[in-house]
Amino acid sequence: MMTIDSGNDAFADFRAGFPALRSQTYLSICDKMILHDDVRASVDVFLDHLAMASAVRTDHEVRVASAREKFARLMNVAPETIAATRNVSDGTNSIAWAMPWKEGDNVVLTSDAEHPNNVYPWLRLRERGVQVRVVAADAEGAVDADAMISAMNSRTRVVAAASATFAPGHRTDLRKLGEAAERSDVLLLVDGVQTAGIFRHDLSAEPVGAFATSTSKGLLGLYGFGFLYVSPKWIDRLHPAYLSRSSVLQKTDDHSTMGGFDWEYQPDSRRFEVGSYNLAGAYAADASLDRLLALGGDAIEARVLRLASMFHEGVSALGLKPAVPGSGPRQSHILTLGELDAGGHGFSSDPVIEPLSAFLKQRRIAHTIRRGQMRFGLHAYNDETDIDAAVGALRDGLQSLRAQA
Numbered sequence: 001m002m003t004i005d006s007g008n009d010a011f012a013d014f015r016a017g018f019p020a021l022r023s024q025t026y027l028s029i030c031d032k033m034i035l036h037d038d039v040r041a042s043v044d045v046f047l048d049h050l051a052m053a054s055a056v057r058t059d060h061e062v063r064v065a066s067a068r069e070k071f072a073r074l075m076n077v078a079p080e081t082i083a084a085t086r087n088v089s090d091g092t093n094s095i096a097w098a099m100p101w102k103e104g105d106n107v108v109l110t111s112d113a114e115h116p117n118n119v120y121p122w123l124r125l126r127e128r129g130v131q132v133r134v135v136a137a138d139a140e141g142a143v144d145a146d147a148m149i150s151a152m153n154s155r156t157r158v159v160a161a162a163s164a165t166f167a168p169g170h171r172t173d174l175r176k177l178g179e180a181a182e183r184s185d186v187l188l189l190v191d192g193v194q195t196a197g198i199f200r201h202d203l204s205a206e207p208v209g210a211f212a213t214s215t216s217k218g219l220l221g222l223y224g225f226g227f228l229y230v231s232p233k234w235i236d237r238l239h240p241a242y243l244s245r246s247s248v249l250q251k252t253d254d255h256s257t258m259g260g261f262d263w264e265y266q267p268d269s270r271r272f273e274v275g276s277y278n279l280a281g282a283y284a285a286d287a288s289l290d291r292l293l294a295l296g297g298d299a300i301e302a303r304v305l306r307l308a309s310m311f312h313e314g315v316s317a318l319g320l321k322p323a324v325p326g327s328g329p330r331q332s333h334i335l336t337l338g339e340l341d342a343g344g345h346g347f348s349s350d351p352v353i354e355p356l357s358a359f360l361k362q363r364r365i366a367h368t369i370r371r372g373q374m375r376f377g378l379h380a381y382n383d384e385t386d387i388d389a390a391v392g393a394l395r396d397g398l399q400s401l402r403a404q405a
């Protein structure tokens with residue numbers, strides 16, 4: 001067997017910190033995070049402070065600033081471009097309501113490739129006279145960057161796309177979309193939750209207007225905490241729908257001081273921060289980002305892509321056809337099997353997918369069924385033993401199904 005990890009102690013050490021990996025093969029990061037011991041310990045520090053009333057809010061908020069700075073480093077941008085938010089929906093809705101729309105303007109998106117949380121925020125704008133231009137996914141079910149560009153016109157203000165779709169899982173050509181958007185003064189809004197922490201994003205070089213994510217997947221934090229990057233090129237044109245003390249420029253750190261009725265927005269992405277933070281989420285992200293930064297974005301991406309190719313090869317050798325390619329720019333950490341939309345969330349009408357899924361569950365191979373497809377997702381804690389376990393279980397599962405037929 002080819003070994004990709006020999007001598008790679010940093011990844012082995014990282015893997016050893018996840019209790020979940022001692023009792024299962026976890027191939028479901030596209031569904032949700034698992035917690036590293038450091039992350040849990042960081043949240044425990046917060047809970048201990050709450051239990052003992054041993055810290056004040058501003059002590060905790062140091063962790064928000066720290067998490068913001070670390071996420072900014074991971075994305076290669078200045079910390080001021082990052083707002084601490086709750087989740088993807090918070091970020092997409094923030095942009096949707098901050099854009100100075102005029103009746104007849106439009107937004108371009110691909111509803112049949114997007115998670116609903118990157119569709120509903122735009123549909124709601126119809127009430128304000130904004131046209132929602134829905135482009136079909138391509139024949140593979142991926143975001144069709146060329147078709148989206150063709151759908152843009154002089155009234156387009158926003159083009160919205162996932163960095164990788166939640167199913168079937170292709171990565172999107174953000175550069176192509178972003179360059180076209182930039183040429184036409186259109187904001188590219190990226191739902192980045194599937195790739196943040198797994199694939200390298202350099203937002204100072206990529207033509208992305210805004211990038212919304214939560215920490216509940218590849219960033220390995222908690223639910224209900226996330227980040228919104230907004231490019232400095234856009235910030236002055238975006239006026240948030242919600243306002244609270246944190247969104248407004250302040251002269252003092254006193255949380256209850258207003259400083260008069262004349263106010264100005266924060267000059268940067270903090271204008272999108274509203275009220276108290278999810279502090280437990282900030283403590284978690286502060287610790288998980290340490291781990292991700294220590295491994296390095298490039299090394300994580302390279303490892304995940306190598307494992308994904310190995311998985312693709314193993315699965316293809318069984319006669320199964322992954323829906324996402326095993327190499328090239330569309331390859332991702334997600335591998336899906338079965339026919340797209342032959343079912344939904346947790347169920348499939350494909351005669352093979354559900355029994356195979358039940359077989360894998362018995363073997364404790366964590367995965368999900370989404371849009372009727374069996375879905376797996378990889379991260380830096382995975383190694384080749386996980387790929388062998390999954391491919392072996394799929395092989396045995398198929399044999400057992402054939403024996404029953």
Ligand SMILES: Cc1ncc(COP(=O)(O)O)c(C=O)c1O
Nearest residue numbers: 087088089115117162166191214
């Ligand atoms: C592509 C994508 N966007 C958004 C979400 C979730 O959105 P939110 O963070 O608002 O709950 C998911 C969750 O599965 C997702 O896969």
